[in-house]
Amino acid sequence: MTSDTVLREIYDFALELGQNAGQMLFEAAQKRMSGELQLDEVEKLNSVDIVTQTDEEVEAFIRQSILEKYPDHNFVGEESYSKGSSKDYLIDDSPTWCIDPLDGTVNFAHLSPFYCVSIAFLLDSQPVIGIVCAPFLHQTFSALRNHGAWLNGTTRLPLQHNPVPPLPPQAPKGCIFSCEWGKDRRDIPDGNLARKVETFVNLATELGGREGKGGMVHGVRSLGSATLDLCYVAMGGFDIWWEGGCWEWDVAAGICLLQEAGGLVTTANPPEDMDSAPVPPVKLGGRLYLAIRAVGDSEGETGKQAQERVVREVWRRVRRLDYERPGA
Amino acid sequence: MTSDTVLREIYDFALELGQNAGQMLFEAAQKRMSGELQLDEVEKLNSVDIVTQTDEEVEAFIRQSILEKYPDHNFVGEESYSKGSSKDYLIDDSPTWCIDPLDGTVNFAHLSPFYCVSIAFLLDSQPVIGIVCAPFLHQTFSALRNHGAWLNGTTRLPLQHNPVPPLPPQAPKGCIFSCEWGKDRRDIPDGNLARKVETFVNLATELGGREGKGGMVHGVRSLGSATLDLCYVAMGGFDIWWEGGCWEWDVAAGICLLQEAGGLVTTANPPEDMDSAPVPPVKLGGRLYLAIRAVGDSEGETGKQAQERVVREVWRRVRRLDYERPGA
Incomplete structure (x- = not known):
């Protein structure tokens, strides 16, 4: 059983980790903009399923940071997983980090704004911490179980929460x-x-x-x-x-x-x-x-x-x- | 003939106008978030073609600002145009402002990030100034004829311009x-x-x-x-x-x-x-x-x-x- 205090500490760590990883993505994008860095992409399944050097460097950074701080936790990351031969589902009830160093890799390859790093921490197979940082959009999303979800630390989600609007009577019409x-x-x-x-x-x-x-x-x-x-x-x-x-x-x-x-x-x-x-x-x-x-x-x-x-x-x-x- | 100096003055005015109008959109969104303002939308063609009170207020602000500064210029705005019975194309060779106070009205109605104000100034039927401000995304785009296009005033467009990348040989594959x-x-x-x-x-x-x-x-x-x-x-x-x-x-x-x-x-x-x-x-x-x-x-x-x-x-x-x- 992980106490609320311990979980809050893990959340603070995850939030800082997400922001640092987001900054790495942003700096890699800036180097591409200035011509200092060339895109180095490799196809996986087909020409729209790609991995870049940035994916791998950011995953290594996140993995190493977690290993130093929480050596007993499990780790499932997109790029290290994809190199394995199994497509089995590996998450069990242990404390586990499940991360995507770069979601929206195709967007990132084109310097389109919609890319982010995604970091989750799971207990008993349930995600209890979620951090998403989309640096080009200046958006960091963070959530901790029983403590709500936030945009950039101060804006409670959903954006309209006073009151939360109903769904249209003929929905999906209007959605x-x-x-x-x-x-x-x-x-x-x-x-x-x-x-x-x-x-x-x-x-x-x-x-x-x-x-x-x-x-x-x-x-x-x-x-x-x-x-x-x-x-x-x-x-x-x-x-x-x-x-x-x-x-x-x-x-x-x-x-x-x-x-x-x-x-x-x-x-x-x-x-x-x-x-x-x-x-x-x-x-x-x-x-x-x-x-x-x-x-x-x-x-x-x-x-x-x-x-x-x-x-x-x-x-x-x-x-x-x-x-x-x-x-x- | 409008001189480059005059055009630069109009550009500076248009950029400030776009940022102020963008701020109006953002404040209206914030009032919706806090529950202070209700969405007041009216259908035009059908349920996905809507106008909100914000569209009309922002257009009135832009129109009035232009009228005070440049009373001799023509003005074509989405909301005032839509109220007319004609669907004729009204832009001629006169100095003309062509503006959309709120593009992405459906997004705005849902507080989805992709809405913006769009302000163009035309000479001889050609847009020579373009300002787009998307306040939720912290993105202001601006362009002046023969002076390039910019993101937030300092980032030259396209983002990758040193060098500008080629298109893939099998394009649209890869696009x-x-x-x-x-x-x-x-x-x-x-x-x-x-x-x-x-x-x-x-x-x-x-x-x-x-x-x-x-x-x-x-x-x-x-x-x-x-x-x-x-x-x-x-x-x-x-x-x-x-x-x-x-x-x-x-x-x-x-x-x-x-x-x-x-x-x-x-x-x-x-x-x-x-x-x-x-x-x-x-x-x-x-x-x-x-x-x-x-x-x-x-x-x-x-x-x-x-x-x-x-x-x-x-x-x-x-x-x-x-x-x-x-x-x-």
């Missing part, structure tokens, strides 16, 4: 829906790309369209960073995020932030009896995610009821995605 | 493609939504897929603000932006920024003989836009040749969009 095109770009019938696109189009089309699946969302957004998508749902700026294919280091910190901000996160793929089945808790390593922002109570409906209503309305409009994961 | 889902959400065969989606999917799919139209872009991005899309192409963070349906106030400042940053902007809809026809200059009010970032010279190809090569490669993969505009 901002965020999603990513992802790395699976194969041109195969009923592949993940085709299923994602069908889902996006359902959500975007006018009510009544698409054989009743039209969602008439207020907007469709894609930033190219699952981590920032989750942070923006925690802010309340995005209402819904639906995704398949990312990994635990992409979402662990974001899930902590979202939950501390009052959001709900579950699975992207609807259960068979989606109208009546309980909304299941998210599986951190399940590679399938659906997040809903914090929602205020309104007449006749609690915020949680509204969140679950919208989960089911989204499920009605999505295709099931096919991402495998042993052991998660 | 970040930005686009928006837009306001036309009708579920009709071959409508603008269907044509946009077909285009997005072509660009995203692996090379060789989609009957040769697969573009394998590095990423697909949608921010919900045409103005910021253009600014990010000017930064070089996005390589390509393709759009139909927006208006001159959405793009006038951004086009000035992009051109001063070395970018190219032409039409979204390919000419009949797209392989050989000259790449036409953009029509400001034409509602159809294709922008390419600044490109450095490389062996055997100038930057401009590379930009035009990628224009044609994008044209090969897009569907023609159907947006009308009398007089543009």
